[in-house]
Amino acid sequence: MGRRRGATGLAGVIVIDKPAGMTSHDVVAAVRRATGEGRVGHAGTLDPMATGVLVVLVGPYTRLEKYLSGHDKGYSATITFGSETDTDDAEGQVVQTAPVPAGIFDAEHAEEILRTFIGASEQLPPAYSAIKLDGKTSHEVARAGGALALAPRSIVVHDAHLSGFDADARTWDVDFLVSKGTYIRALARDIGRSVKSAAHLSALRRTRSGSVFIEGAHSLTTVVEHGVTGTIAKLFYDAPGALGFPLLVADSQADAIATGRPLALPEFTGGAPLFSVLVDGTLRAIYRREGERLVPETVLGSAQ
Numbered sequence: 001m002g003r004r005r006g007a008t009g010l011a012g013v014i015v016i017d018k019p020a021g022m023t024s025h026d027v028v029a030a031v032r033r034a035t036g037e038g039r040v041g042h043a044g045t046l047d048p049m050a051t052g053v054l055v056v057l058v059g060p061y062t063r064l065e066k067y068l069s070g071h072d073k074g075y076s077a078t079i080t081f082g083s084e085t086d087t088d089d090a091e092g093q094v095v096q097t098a099p100v101p102a103g104i105f106d107a108e109h110a111e112e113i114l115r116t117f118i119g120a121s122e123q124l125p126p127a128y129s130a131i132k133l134d135g136k137t138s139h140e141v142a143r144a145g146g147a148l149a150l151a152p153r154s155i156v157v158h159d160a161h162l163s164g165f166d167a168d169a170r171t172w173d174v175d176f177l178v179s180k181g182t183y184i185r186a187l188a189r190d191i192g193r194s195v196k197s198a199a200h201l202s203a204l205r206r207t208r209s210g211s212v213f214i215e216g217a218h219s220l221t222t223v224v225e226h227g228v229t230g231t232i233a234k235l236f237y238d239a240p241g242a243l244g245f246p247l248l249v250a251d252s253q254a255d256a257i258a259t260g261r262p263l264a265l266p267e268f269t270g271g272a273p274l275f276s277v278l279v280d281g282t283l284r285a286i287y288r289r290e291g292e293r294l295v296p297e298t299v300l301g302s303a304q
Contacts, residue, residue: 008037011059011300012236013068017217018046018054018206030220031056034227043068044209047185049091052076052206053214055242058232060300067243067274067286071210072158074177078203079188081170081195088126088185089201098198105167113195114160114174117187122152126185155182171202212242239283240276248275248287248294257285263294 018027024045032040041062043055052075055068081100085092103109156179164173172191176184185201192199207214218235226232240247248266250257257263257277275294277285287294
């Protein structure tokens, strides 16, 4: 039987430093063209304005999205005080202005303010977001002049600290480490309101997604160049490292894994619920603990 259309045999993870002005979908489309592989996806959307870590999945590794998108994310953000916008970032229209307290440009005071945002809380998502309610997408309704009654979402801000400020430009530079689903745009908005002013996000760079850091990212130009030379696989990131699950080397059980059969629970598992199963050094499956054995949760194809 021949290979299906759009299947190249490639299976991997590429970490891309997304350029500003492109949607995450645009980046996926560019990787699809560069690889010739029909199955390409990503783990964690970035707004067009944002740059930085975008984890792109190729071939059967698109099935890893549900594991990778749930990781904590790190960001470097610039917050501009004095105005709110309808999108909560610099791409929107100004909907409110307010005086800016001079005291917020004292570093110690700024850190005190940021500390009040650390921890678990409920966040109201931006009106311009990809959240769906009753089959309608919030940003589409907002662009049509309407508004969805979005419910607050549970988030966790693990860390937030000031990396710099510019009193003349009325900006803070802040490094955040946050849980999945946290909108940095909404944090900027809420920080402005907390000091009885107004604020919006004016720049954003994702520096981390789980254990994947910006230092391991490639430019989209590099990806396209390797597509031309047929060497995309040289850019593949360590997929088990990105997942962060304990490793189970099962070279002698390749047939059992390929057919999705259970495996014996290894010793010294440390209570981990999920395992990355490797055959000949390649990630072939994700298995989960079930009683005294491991059962397949996601079985993958081999990588080149």
